[in-house]
Amino acid sequence: MKGQILNIFRKEKRVISGETLSDQLGISRVSIWKHIKKLQELGYQIAATTKGYQLIRSPDALYPWEFTDRRSTVHFFDEIPSTMDVARDLARKNCPNFTVVIAGRQTAGRGRMQRFWLSSEGGLYFTIVLRPPIPPVLSYRINYAASMVLAKTIRQLYNIDAMVKWPNDILVNGKKIAGLLSEMEAESDRITYLNVGLGINVNNDPTITEPGASSLKIILGKELSRKQLLTEYLDRYEHRIINRSLERVVAEWKTYAATLNRRVKVVTNQETSKGLAVDVDENGALVLALDDGTIKKIIYGDCFH
Numbered sequence: 533m534k535g536q537i538l539n540i541f542r543k544e545k546r547v548i549s550g551e552t553l554s555d556q557l558g559i560s561r562v563s564i565w566k567h568i569k570k571l572q573e574l575g576y577q578i579a580a581t582t583k584g585y586q587l588i589r590s591p592d593a594l595y596p597w598e599f600t601d602r603r604s605t606v607h608f609f610d611e612i613p614s615t616m617d618v619a620r621d622l623a624r625k626n627c628p629n630f631t632v633v634i635a636g637r638q639t640a641g642r643g644r645m646q647r648f649w650l651s652s653e654g655g656l657y658f659t660i661v662l663r664p665p666i667p668p669v670l671s672y673r674i675n676y677a678a679s680m681v682l683a684k685t686i687r688q689l690y691n692i693d694a695m696v697k698w699p700n701d702i703l704v705n706g707k708k709i710a711g712l713l714s715e716m717e718a719e720s721d722r723i724t725y726l727n728v729g730l731g732i733n734v735n736n737d738p739t740i741t742e743p744g745a746s747s748l749k750i751i752l753g754k755e756l757s758r759k760q761l762l763t764e765y766l767d768r769y770e771h772r773i774i775n776r777s778l779e780r781v782v783a784e785w786k787t788y789a790a791t792l793n794r795r796v797k798v799v800t801n802q803e804t805s806k807g808l809a810v811d812v813d814e815n816g817a818l819v820l821a822l823d824d825g826t827i828k829k830i831i832y833g834d835c836f837h
């Protein structure tokens with residue numbers, strides 16, 4: 533109902549009487565007033581006069597009703613430990629493909645390699661539950677598509693040179709502005725769910741704890757709409773993984789890669805390797821030319837440029 537009330541305000545752009553709203557939506561004027569009061573509490577600036585109501589300003593809100601066509605599959609929480617946990621619970625309870633779990637803040641945000649992901653107000657933290665009809669060994673393609681589409685979306689929306697860093701970080705001017713964590717459950721040759729979690733530094737400042745990181749606000753010098761970025765991203769990512777073949781996704785990812793043709797250090801749980809990053813192969817493995825001339829392929833790890 534709140535979404536419908538906002539739709540009317542946004543379409544009409546004028547004062548609308550309680551009676552008109554009540555007639556159009558088929559609910560009582562008291563109910564209309566209760567919804568308006570709730571919206572005001574949530575940060576929507578709605579002027580209430582004797583003539584009716586008018587939407588003056590919307591906050592940069594990520595409530596489900598802000599995602600018109602996705603309303604039923606978007607879940608928003610002001611603060612939770614991690615969107616990965618909520619998404620996993622929903623996935624195990626058979627939620628639909630492309631369910632999206634968003635948090636305003638996370639108290640136990642998780643990064644790759646068991647790291648903590650600082651998730652303060654102003655950033656974008658979400659996990660998408662996917663059920664791709666592909667064998668588990670090909671799941672890396674979904675991750676490569678996720679980071680590649682994010683780099684492209686950021687480039688197109690803000691006209692900045694977003695790059696991908698192996699395996700799935702997003703860099704601008706060499707600083708990390710987004711990271712991806714994925715979790716999967718599978719039964720023999722079928723993926724039960726593959727959850728893709730993204731943390732994007734939008735209007736938050738991660739530099740206090742992460743000097744090598746930055747945010748879109750710091751880079752562009754102004755606050756951005758998280759809702760616009762998320763809406764664009766979800767539409768483009770869904771379109772990319774549903775409508776187009778994933779066979780060439782690594783090749784496409786490579787066109788935005790900051791990691792190739794440079795010396796890197798890759799740290800895994802077992803070892804550290806140094807060398808020239810010469811390629812990412814068709815399986816998503818980083819191909820390193822080590823100093824002794826041998827070639828080494830690495831499928832996971834932390835990469836330092």
Ligand code: BTN
Pocket residue numbers: 613614615616638640641642643644645647649651656657658659701710711712713729730731732
């Ligand atoms: C990394 O670069 O280490 C990956 C960071 C992933 C962070 C996101 S924020 C949304 C989702 N929920 C989490 O707890 N982690 C991911």
